[in-house]
Amino acid sequence: MVSDVKISDNEIVIHAVGNVSPRRTEYGEPVESPFDMVHRKIKEADVSLCQLEMMFSTGGDAFQRREGTPDSAIDPANVESLVFGGFSVMSHASNNCLDYGPAALLDSIDAVRSKGIRVIGAGKDIAEARSPAVVERKGIKAGFLAYSSVVPAGYEARDGRPGCAPVRVLARSAARGDGTGVPSEATGIPDEDDVRAMEADIRKLRNQVDVVAVSMHWGQSSVPGITADQRVIGHRAIDAGADLVVGHHGGTVKGIEVYKGRAIFYCLGNFALDRARTYKPAVEGVGAGDVPRASHKSQTEPGWERNPGHRDRRNTMMVKCVAGKNGVRKVSFLPGRTNQKAEPEFVSRNDERFQEVLRYIGPQCRDLGTNLTVEGDEVVVCDSTGE
Numbered sequence: 001m002v003s004d005v006k007i008s009d010n011e012i013v014i015h016a017v018g019n020v021s022p023r024r025t026e027y028g029e030p031v032e033s034p035f036d037m038v039h040r041k042i043k044e045a046d047v048s049l050c051q052l053e054m055m056f057s058t059g060g061d062a063f064q065r066r067e068g069t070p071d072s073a074i075d076p077a078n079v080e081s082l083v084f085g086g087f088s089v090m091s092h093a094s095n096n097c098l099d100y101g102p103a104a105l106l107d108s109i110d111a112v113r114s115k116g117i118r119v120i121g122a123g124k125d126i127a128e129a130r131s132p133a134v135v136e137r138k139g140i141k142a143g144f145l146a147y148s149s150v151v152p153a154g155y156e157a158r159d160g161r162p163g164c165a166p167v168r169v170l171a172r173s174a175a176r177g178d179g180t181g182v183p184s185e186a187t188g189i190p191d192e193d194d195v196r197a198m199e200a201d202i203r204k205l206r207n208q209v210d211v212v213a214v215s216m217h218w219g220q221s222s223v224p225g226i227t228a229d230q231r232v233i234g235h236r237a238i239d240a241g242a243d244l245v246v247g248h249h250g251g252t253v254k255g256i257e258v259y260k261g262r263a264i265f266y267c268l269g270n271f272a273l274d275r276a277r278t279y280k281p282a283v284e285g286v287g288a289g290d291v292p293r294a295s296h297k298s299q300t301e302p303g304w305e306r307n308p309g310h311r312d313r314r315n316t317m318m319v320k321c322v323a324g325k326n327g328v329r330k331v332s333f334l335p336g337r338t339n340q341k342a343e344p345e346f347v348s349r350n351d352e353r354f355q356e357v358l359r360y361i362g363p364q365c366r367d368l369g370t371n372l373t374v375e376g377d378e379v380v381v382c383d384s385t386g387e
Contacts, residue, residue, distance in 0.1 A: 007322060011329065012137045014213060015045035016319040017344075018248040018268030021054040022081030023074045026277040031078050034272040035085035037345040041334070042318070043086035046137040049144060050082065051091045051215060051248045053273060057107035060100030073100050076111040083115050085272075089133050091146035091215040093121025093164040094249070098155045102162040121146025121215065122157065122164045129157035129165040130197065132205045140324060143209035145201055149190070149218035149233065150249055167194045167216070169229045188229040195233060199240040206241035211323040213244045219267060221251050224312075224364065226266045231257070234264040243328045244321055253315045253357065255364030256333075256372075258382045263331040269316040271336075271344050275306050307342040314338045315357045318346065320378060332378040348377045 007013060022034045035042070042048050056076040082090065090112055097105055109119050118133035133144045147167045148155075157163035169188040198214075205212055214237045219230050234245050238259050247254070250267035257264045300308040307314065314337050322330040335357035336346045347353040358372065358379065365372055373380040 008324070010138065010140075011322055011324040012046040012140045012142065013044065014142060014211070014244075014319075014321040014323060015042055015048040016213070016215070016244075016246045016265075016268065016321070017042075017048075017050050017271040018246075018316065019053045019251075019270045020050045020082070020085075020272045021052065021074065021274050022078045022272060023054070023274040023276065024081065025075045025077050026274075031080045032084040033341075034081050034274065034343055037343060038318075038336070039085050041346055045086075045320070047089060047135045047142055048085075048087045049089045049091065049213070049215060049246070050085070050087045050271065051094070051146075051217065052082075052108070052112070053094055053096055055097070055100055055104045055108035056111040057100060057104035059107055060104030073104060076107070079111045079115055081272075082112065082117060087117055088135060089118045089120060089144050091121040091144075091217070092119050093129070093146040093148040093215070094217045095148060095150040095152055095155065097122050097148070097164045098152075098162070105162050118144070120144050121148065121217075122162070124157075124162050125160055126157040126163075126165070127159075129163065130201050132201070134205075134209055140211070141209040142211045142213065142323065143205040144213050144215065145198075145205060146215035147194075147198055147217070148249075149216065149229065164217075165198075167191065167198050167218075167233055169218075169227075188227060190229050190233050190236075195236055198233075199236060202237060202240040202242050210325050211244070211321075211327055212242045213246065213321070214242045216245060216247045217249045218247055219250050219254070221249060223250070224252060224254065226254055230266055234266070235259055238262050238264070243323070244319070244331065246319055251309070252312050253317055253361050255361065255368045256370050256381050257365075257368040258370050261382060261384070262328070263319075263321075263381045265317075265319055265333070268319065270313060270338065270342070271316050271318075272338070272342060273307075274342050275308065304340050307338055307340055312360060315360055316344050317357065328384070330380065330383045332375070332380045334378055346377070349374055 123129040147165045151166045156166040168191040245264040253269040254267035316336040317333040337353045
């Protein structure tokens with residue numbers, strides 16, 4: 001792939017991708033295989049961030065899960081996927097973080113940390129969940145924070161209790177019925193106490209580092225639009241001192257906004273979201289035996305059962321942020337597509353799949369006042385040195 005974004009000796013590159021949940025041991029496949037086609041590109045960055053949707057744990061209690069949620073426990077051997085993929089920071093803030101209870105979450109955090117990967121957005125208590133990761137490369141300090149706005153009741157971390165760092169949304173309309181509390185009419189009011197806590201975290205980190213990136217698990221799943229509360233939260237994160245906001249949870253890539261010269265990616269899409277080979281219903285009284293995982297037959301093409309849903313869900317991207325002592329200089333993204341095994345591949349500008357991603361996300365970006373410029377095989381969102 002070709003890049004026209006030149007990096008100086010006093011700059012670093014930060015990469016960020018969306019949802020991952022590598023579980024290749026269930027299929028008897030190499031743990032490295034989810035990132036076979038992208039690991040070299042990911043590793044070109046000085047720091048790379050991903051969002052883990054599930055948990056690396058064989059413990060916990062499946063019946064703590066909300067009914068109808070995915071089977072979210074993964075053999076800890078699969079953490080090697082993240083190592084091979086080149087990730088140095090991982091967000092664990094999500095609506096699935098306590099699906100198997102506190103013990104499984106803590107197992108997962110320990111498994112990731114044991115490989116030298118920093119964990120943000122979740123922890124043994126609220127203080128740890130809100131703690132940043134600070135990574136120094138070339139004398140430049142990059143700080144990372146993570147939060148979730150899709151927070152089932154009790155999944156938020158508290159004093160003395162594990163969970164995720166919340167920026168909850170108070171719905172003004174009926175909830176979707178999926179336990180997330182995200183309103184069906186795409187309206188909602190962010191919890192002011194949670195937002196102020198986020199702002200305090202960002203301001204504190206701002207004084208310690210050269211660049212601040214905030215990871216947000218938010219919005220509605222499997223719909224193209226963004227919610228009003230996402231824009232409020234994103235803007236307030238920038239106002240508090242964030243240089244970059246990267247979002248996920250939605251499953252499909254969504255619009256990008258440039259607010260006060262800083263980029264807000266509302267959803268990066270699924271990056272390597274392995275589907276469970278089997279499904280354990282979270283229904284009291286059901287035996288321990290596995291049953292075949294239900295697929296979205298109405299939307300899934302034959303042969304795509306491991307990567308189900310509408311074809312728009314195959315679009316993905318990786319953010320590329322170039323930053324130095326004076327903050328962010330340039331933000332772009334690499335368009336990508338996932339295959340039948342939910343494996344991502346970055347695509348070049350001459351590939352029809354590249355154009356398909358741009359056709360999908362372009363109108364959403366224009367609605368947010370954002371112009372996209374193709375440079376080589378990257379798409380530039382904002383550039384402090386150019387237009």
